[in-house]
Amino acid sequence: MREQKTSKQRGRRKAILVTVAVSLMVSMALPLTGYIAHETGLIHTAQAQESDEEAVNPRAEYWRAVRGGTEGYSAVSGQETGVLIQNGGQNWRAVRNGPVSFYGGSLIIAVLLVLAAKHIVRGRDKLESRTGRTITRWSAFERVMHWYVAISFIILAITGLSLIFGRAVLIPIMGKEGFAAWAALAKPVHDYLALPFAAGLTLLMLMWIGKNVPKSYDFQWLKSLGGAIGEGHPPAGFFNAGEKVFYWLIFVGGVAMTLSGVYLLFPNLETVRESMQFWHIVHSSSGLFLIAVALGHIYLGSIGTEGVLEGMVSGEIDEGFARQHHSLWYEEVKGGAAPAAEGEAAQGTSSAATT
Amino acid sequence: MARMKFLCDAERCIECNGCVTACKNEHEVPWGVNRRRVVTLDDGVPGEKSVSVACMHCTDAPCAAVCPVDCFYTTDDGIVLHDKDLCIGCGYCFYACPFGAPQFPQQEAFGVRGKMDKCTFCAGGPEDNSSAAELEKYGRNRVAEGKLPLCAEMCSTKALLAGDGDMVADIYRERITKRGGRPETWGWETAYKGDA
Ligand code: HEM
Ligand code: SF4
Ligand code: SF4
Numbered sequence: 001m002r003e004q005k006t007s008k009q010r011g012r013r014k015a016i017l018v019t020v021a022v023s024l025m026v027s028m029a030l031p032l033t034g035y036i037a038h039e040t041g042l043i044h045t046a047q048a049q050e051s052d053e054e055a056v057n058p059r060a061e062y063w064r065a066v067r068g069g070t071e072g073y074s075a076v077s078g079q080e081t082g083v084l085i086q087n088g089g090q091n092w093r094a095v096r097n098g099p100v101s102f103y104g105g106s107l108i109i110a111v112l113l114v115l116a117a118k119h120i121v122r123g124r125d126k127l128e129s130r131t132g133r134t135i136t137r138w139s140a141f142e143r144v145m146h147w148y149v150a151i152s153f154i155i156l157a158i159t160g161l162s163l164i165f166g167r168a169v170l171i172p173i174m175g176k177e178g179f180a181a182w183a184a185l186a187k188p189v190h191d192y193l194a195l196p197f198a199a200g201l202t203l204l205m206l207m208w209i210g211k212n213v214p215k216s217y218d219f220q221w222l223k224s225l226g227g228a229i230g231e232g233h234p235p236a237g238f239f240n241a242g243e244k245v246f247y248w249l250i251f252v253g254g255v256a257m258t259l260s261g262v263y264l265l266f267p268n269l270e271t272v273r274e275s276m277q278f279w280h281i282v283h284s285s286s287g288l289f290l291i292a293v294a295l296g297h298i299y300l301g302s303i304g305t306e307g308v309l310e311g312m313v314s315g316e317i318d319e320g321f322a323r324q325h326h327s328l329w330y331e332e333v334k335g336g337a338a339p340a341a342e343g344e345a346a347q348g349t350s351s352a353a354t355t
Numbered sequence: 356m357a358r359m360k361f362l363c364d365a366e367r368c369i370e371c372n373g374c375v376t377a378c379k380n381e382h383e384v385p386w387g388v389n390r391r392r393v394v395t396l397d398d399g400v401p402g403e404k405s406v407s408v409a410c411m412h413c414t415d416a417p418c419a420a421v422c423p424v425d426c427f428y429t430t431d432d433g434i435v436l437h438d439k440d441l442c443i444g445c446g447y448c449f450y451a452c453p454f455g456a457p458q459f460p461q462q463e464a465f466g467v468r469g470k471m472d473k474c475t476f477c478a479g480g481p482e483d484n485s486s487a488a489e490l491e492k493y494g495r496n497r498v499a500e501g502k503l504p505l506c507a508e509m510c511s512t513k514a515l516l517a518g519d520g521d522m523v524a525d526i527y528r529e530r531i532t533k534r535g536g537r538p539e540t541w542g543w544e545t546a547y548k549g550d551a
Binding site: 063072075076081082089092097163180187188267 | 467
């Protein structure tokens with residue numbers, strides 16, 4: 001019995017590690033697509049046009065090296081003052097104003113359209129039966145953390161979006177002076193709220209990581225899209241597979257966004273332009289990606305699903321909701337009709353005890 | 356219409372830093388900000404060359420393209436200026452500029468930088484020409500007085516040339532014809548592209 005448990009725990013830890021590693025790799029690799037596009041000639045920047053006609057002349061080599069960013073000496077002290085030309089900026093400009101803005105913006109608009117279409121065509125996911133009896137789902141601490149992270153995320157998203165799209169969207173509406181006044185507020189708000197947000201997000205992610213380990217029955221859930229396809233509701237634990245997918249997307253995006261954001265936050269740490277350009281691309285692309293993910297989460301967590309929001313507000317959800325969306329968890333809470341084969345069992349009983 | 360450009364003749368620059376000093380003095384540039392700097396390549400070995408560099412007032416300026424508040428504008432003379440009243444100190448222009456021209460009075464934790472400052476080609480800013488506000492924010496407006504940038508005016512070897520791009524190119528071409536060697540219109544391809 002005991003041996004079985006430890007091997008299960010080991011398997012679980014392994015699953016977490018693998019997920020984290022894959023997530024990190026993807027989050028680091030995604031922003032690079034812009035550079036790949038540039039390298040393969042999809043985007044033309046100025047430096048590509050610099051003439052190479054005097055390929056054999058040693059003096060031409062000399063100046064080509066300068067264009068490539070070789071460093072000299074300058075009596076003017078400061079970061080990189082010896083560099084005459086830094087070409088990375090041209091790529092950064094092309095990638096930020098090009099693919100990052102275009103695909104990031106399109107992704108957000110596409111998500112909004114898909115959600116609107118879903119809501120119009122299928123309506124909200126209805127609660128099949130309301131029993132009037134409730135089960136405790138979230139502790140007060142969990143709720144406070146959730147809303148703290150949610151509100152600071154929304155503020156960071158609005159201020160961040162203002163920096164990248166404000167020029168195109170808000171300047172025509174507010175005028176340059178009006179927008180500059182807003183941006184002058186948005187920037188410091190983004191900068192000072194960032195670390196408190198990152199701390200909250202980290203805590204929230206650690207708090208819920210155990211309940212988000214993928215389980216075999218999650219595939220069944222995903223295959224039927226949570227019951228949208230076929231008859232009846234697929235089984236689900238405390239978090240259903242859809243919520244787990246959200247969790248890991250936010251985990252991946254959150255790690256990339258926090259690391260890159262923190263890097264950008266301290267220009268006093270002698271950070272060179274090349275690394276700032278790189279992390280800025282990671283930050284803006286992961287930020288836009290996260291906003292798209294969060295929109296889906298906000299929809300499904302509010303008007304998209306009947307009976308779900310009250311849980312995060314009061315901590316209590318209706319038994320009917322638990323049976324419908326989290327059948328395995330419900331059975332555990334209700335005294336383990338099925339033998340509890342879950343790491344979640346302990347948590348489930350404790351919250352049942354408080355009911 | 357004139358199209359203002361800078362050109363530094365690396366065969367003539369002797370790294371005296373006179374242009375750097377003249378600029379700082381003329382515009383009362385804040386401590387820590389240098390609108391112009393001299394870079395010496397292969398310092399101390401044969402073939403050593405020095406180049407004086409500041410904002411090149413680019414065609415299709417990268418700084419202007421990335422500024423979130425769109426505070427840059429190009430004058431009829433092709434001079435790239437910016438509005439400090441709008442600037443939010445995000446540092447994006449500094450990331451985008453190939454020449455490291457944008458500078459900040461501060462560089463502190465939590466992205467505190469203050470308003471961006473850079474070479475104005477001695478043409479001030481959006482305030483009224485030669486007003487006290489213009490002097491305080493952007494420095495002297497010599498162009499409004501019919502004068503050229505002080506750095507180039509007072510360069511002892513006339514390595515640094517400033518003025519209409521065609522005239523600058525003519526002077527430089529004449530020098531090359533007399534002394535031989537290959538022309539090196541340093542930085543022009545990066546800054547002016549097809550316009551060079
Ligand atoms: C983890 C904490 C975060 C940190 C440390 C951080 C830091 C930064 C910094 C330093 C910048 C550069 C501009 C500036 O100085 O304000 C920035 C820009 C930006 N941030 Fe964040 N941020 C964080 C969280 C977020 C979140 C949660 C989002 C979106 C949901 C976001 C989206 C953006 C966007 C879209 C930009 C503008 C990029 C551009 O203009 O191209 N950030 N952030
Ligand atoms: S040199 Fe730099 S600051 Fe000057 S116009 Fe070009 S990109 Fe802008
Ligand atoms: S630092 Fe100022 S001038 Fe430079 S990009 Fe940001 S807002 Fe524009």
